[in-house]
Amino acid sequence: MRVRPFDWTALTLVIIGAINWGLIGFFQFDLIAALFGGVDSWISRIIYAIIGLCGLYCLTFYGRLSERHDSSIRD
Numbered sequence: 001m002r003v004r005p006f007d008w009t010a011l012t013l014v015i016i017g018a019i020n021w022g023l024i025g026f027f028q029f030d031l032i033a034a035l036f037g038g039v040d041s042w043i044s045r046i047i048y049a050i051i052g053l054c055g056l057y058c059l060t061f062y063g064r065l066s067e068r069h070d071s072s073i074r075d
Contacts, residue, residue, distance in 0.1 A: 006057075007061075009054075010054040010057045010058055011054075011058060013050065013051050013054040014051065014054050014055050014058050016051065017051035017052075017054075017055065019031070020032050020051075032044055032047055032048065
């Protein structure tokens with residue numbers, strides 16, 4: 001599995017999103033909203049959307065890991 005720079009960026013943003021959800025769940029504190037002007041601010045919504053898209057992109061990791069696992073079994 002070849003790791004591209006975009007893979008690292010997407011994974012980093014997904015981790016940030018997961019930390020934000022953890023903060024919301026445990027402390028009712030939305031870090032993204034606090035940093036960028038509230039949930040309804042346009043910049044917050046863009047950040048939420050980018051993190052969501054990165055999460056969808058990270059689903060492709062399963063396919064690539066599966067391909068790597070299948071090729072290692074054949075060797």
